[in-house]
Amino acid sequence: MPARKSEEHPPSRFLPADPFLRFTHKxxxxxxxxxxxxxxxxxxxxxxxxxxxxxxxxNRRQPVNLTAYSRAGSDNSLPATMAAKALLETVHLxxxxxxxxxxxxxxxxxxxxSFLQQQLLAGNTSFEYALxxxxxxxxxxxxSSKLFGPxxxxxxxxxxFAQKIVSRLxxxxxxxxxxxxxxxxxxxxRNVHSEIVxxxxxxxxxxxxxxxxxxxxxxxxxxxxxxxTPTSPTTASEVxxxxxxxxxxxxxxxxxxxxxxxxxxxxxxxxxxxxxxxxGNGGGKKKEKVVNGDGVNGVGKLxxxxxxxxxxxxxxxxxxxxxxxx
Amino acid sequence: xxxxxxxxxxxxxxxxxxxxxxxxxxxxPVFQNxxxxxxxxxxxxxxxxxxxxxLLPEIPCALKYRPSKxxxxxxxxxxxxxxxILSEARVLVKCRKEGVPVPAVYALDEKEGWLxxxxxxxxxxxxxxxxxxxNRKESGIQEGGEEHLKGLMRRIGSAVGRMHGIxxxxxxxxxxxxxxxxxxxxxxxxxxxxxxxxxxxxVLIDFGLASQSTADEDRAVDLYVLERAFGSTHPRAEPLFxxxxxxxxxxxxxxxxxxxxxxxxxxxxxxRSMLG
Ligand SMILES: Nc1ncnc2c1ncn2[C@@H]1O[C@H](COP(=O)(O)OP(=O)(O)OP(=O)(O)O)[C@@H](O)[C@H]1O
Ligand SMILES: [Mg+2]
Numbered sequence: 001m002p003a004r005k006s007e008e009h010p011p012s013r014f015l016p017a018d019p020f021l022r023f024t025h026k027x028x029x030x031x032x033x034x035x036x037x038x039x040x041x042x043x044x045x046x047x048x049x050x051x052x053x054x055x056x057x058x059n060r061r062q063p064v065n066l067t068a069y070s071r072a073g074s075d076n077s078l079p080a081t082m083a084a085k086a087l088l089e090t091v092h093l094x095x096x097x098x099x100x101x102x103x104x105x106x107x108x109x110x111x112x113x114s115f116l117q118q119q120l121l122a123g124n125t126s127f128e129y130a131l132x133x134x135x136x137x138x139x140x141x142x143x144s145s146k147l148f149g150p151x152x153x154x155x156x157x158x159x160x161f162a163q164k165i166v167s168r169l170x171x172x173x174x175x176x177x178x179x180x181x182x183x184x185x186x187x188x189x190r191n192v193h194s195e196i197v198x199x200x201x202x203x204x205x206x207x208x209x210x211x212x213x214x215x216x217x218x219x220x221x222x223x224x225x226x227x228x229t230p231t232s233p234t235t236a237s238e239v240x241x242x243x244x245x246x247x248x249x250x251x252x253x254x255x256x257x258x259x260x261x262x263x264x265x266x267x268x269x270x271x272x273x274x275x276x277x278x279x280g281n282g283g284g285k286k287k288e289k290v291v292n293g294d295g296v297n298g299v300g301k302l303x304x305x306x307x308x309x310x311x312x313x314x315x316x317x318x319x320x321x322x323x324x325x326x
Numbered sequence: 327x328x329x330x331x332x333x334x335x336x337x338x339x340x341x342x343x344x345x346x347x348x349x350x351x352x353x354x355p356v357f358q359n360x361x362x363x364x365x366x367x368x369x370x371x372x373x374x375x376x377x378x379x380x381l382l383p384e385i386p387c388a389l390k391y392r393p394s395k396x397x398x399x400x401x402x403x404x405x406x407x408x409x410x411i412l413s414e415a416r417v418l419v420k421c422r423k424e425g426v427p428v429p430a431v432y433a434l435d436e437k438e439g440w441l442x443x444x445x446x447x448x449x450x451x452x453x454x455x456x457x458x459x460x461n462r463k464e465s466g467i468q469e470g471g472e473e474h475l476k477g478l479m480r481r482i483g484s485a486v487g488r489m490h491g492i493x494x495x496x497x498x499x500x501x502x503x504x505x506x507x508x509x510x511x512x513x514x515x516x517x518x519x520x521x522x523x524x525x526x527x528x529v530l531i532d533f534g535l536a537s538q539s540t541a542d543e544d545r546a547v548d549l550y551v552l553e554r555a556f557g558s559t560h561p562r563a564e565p566l567f568x569x570x571x572x573x574x575x576x577x578x579x580x581x582x583x584x585x586x587x588x589x590x591x592x593x594x595x596x597x598r599s600m601l602g
Contacts, residue, residue, distance in 0.1 A: 093381050094382060094383060095357055095359060096359065169381060172382070173381060173433065180435065183355075183356070184435075275423055313431075313432075314419075314422060314430070316431065316433075317419040318419065320415060320419075320433050321415055321419055324416065324436070
């Protein structure tokens with residue numbers, strides 16, 4: 001693997017040159033520190049799975065030191081030794097046969113998205129992954145559509161990142177659906193990996209789902225999923241080696257807190273046609289919590305955490321239904 | 327004017343729970359891989375309800391499976407199953423989006439005939455209400471202490487009203503299709519043994535017969551079915567049914583017209599039973 005220094009990355013056409021600036025708008029909080037880990041279920045899960053993976057690898061790998069990725073300070077670059085080691089985790093979903101392991105990893109500051117997309121378009125089988133765009137540059141409507149087709153949220157011009165993934169569960173739900181459809185011989189797209197991308201869709205339009213959720217030449221944050229199947233079994237170390245060699249970007253842990261940093265809630269609501277409960281301007285009916293300890297209906301507002309959970313389950317519902325009108 | 331048929335009255339549930347046949351082989355292939363088989367909770371005429379898990383072991387879910395009926399024509403059967411699964415899911419998704427308290431939809435497979443929804447930690451109103459009524463009887467309470475029951479009745483009325491307000495009718499409103507969510511109410515808390523039995527958020531479940539309708543007639547029939555369910559299953563709670571209607575009347579614009587319509591529906595129901 002060629003050694004890379006962060007200065008070698010050509011600055012993206014659409015972003016502030018200083019990589020730190022790209023994240024300041026949503027990165028007010030420091031990265032979760034070890035003492036607080038147990039409060040973050042996604043993160044904890046990732047540690048467990050990482051541990052499972054490390055165990056399988058016979059502890060060949062160094063345990064991942066997450067504090068190395070802290071973005072509390074202004075230094076946004078990674079220690080050179082860890083620059084491209086994918087933070088791969090292997091998940092086994094409920095009801096899915098043990099033969100279908102799911103390898104997942106997340107990157108940001110991707111610099112070879114165009115190359116990766118080419119491999120998909122060319123049908124290069126060694127690049128059979130679900131390559132999900134976890135961030136896209138969204139400029140003014142006209143510029144954006146000239147560059148890469150119509151933007152889903154033309155009114156969002158002040159947000160450089162428009163991320164469409166809510167949480168880990170959002171991604172796992174898509175994987176579950178795709179694997180289930182694959183096993184029952186009901187794939188609607190080319191293979192289980194493209195089906196994962198399609199499974200994120202709130203409707204039946206396959207081409208639109210690829211455009212919306214798939215990798216583009218301008219993708220900067222990238223979610224990569226590889227499903228091991230009985231006909232083409234793939235081990236975590238094989239995936240790890242391949243990604244380490246081919247992905248030019250900065251690995252970050254696949255956790256709810258990482259995803260939350262770049263989630264674009266208004267855009268997600270728009271894509272999944274969910275009520276805009278933003279500032280309660282008309283239409284959107286906010287779900288209220290009914291507290292009725294003593295038989296009287298007290299009504300409380302949802303906390304931010306509850307609101308996020310609510311958004312998540314509504315996205316899951318929209319994906320399950322996939323616009324079915326029956 | 328065409329007079330709509332009144333749906334059959336809900337039957338009083340048997341005192342003994344029905345014997346559940348443990349036959350995991352009935353489940354679709356995807357659930358045959360499970361190391362611990364989904365747990366059968368109820369076996370209805372049309373559907374089996376299991377407690378299972380969604381994606382991760384720590385996320386419980388309710389799995390509703392509609393097995394194919396060998397006596398139905400296979401094509402018709404597949405079409406019916408697909409229709410019911412999608413229709414129930416669609417109504418649940420709409421309710422959830424509009425803030426009506428129902429389980430969230432997690433996943434479905436209309437071809438295999440299953441629907442996975444959020445597991446509601448709690449119990450159906452029928453059981454809670456019977457428990458409360460029995461406790462009262464045993465401790466010889468005749469008067470007073472009815473605020474808890476009143477409160478529950480009002481919560482039911484406003485939940486039903488919110489559902490009607492977004493254009494959904496349930497089609498099978500019984501106290502077995504209303505649950506009380508035990509959020510943060512710890513089990514073993516001595517409060518749960520008496521006063522707090524009727525606590526919890528009212529959650530509407532079982533939308534297998536639901537449809538989209540804003541017709542006052544359909545809404546009134548929903549209320550009538552619920553009223554008769556109280557009458558037959560919990561006669562001692564029936565006098566407080568007026569609380570359901572009162573809270574319902576305040577729950578959405580147009581609710582009072584439905585309450586007027588309910589009087590017609592009751593009248594027809596009575597005539598019917600007189601004709602025998
Ligand atoms: N989401 C849920 N969480 C917890 N328990 C549930 C949930 N859904 C259903 N149950 C339990 O399972 C029972 C049966 O569920 P449900 O009413 O949906 O099925 P059913 O009456 O058999 O369906 P149908 O009337 O459509 O044939 C409920 O009375 C309740 O006890
Ligand atoms: Mg039922």
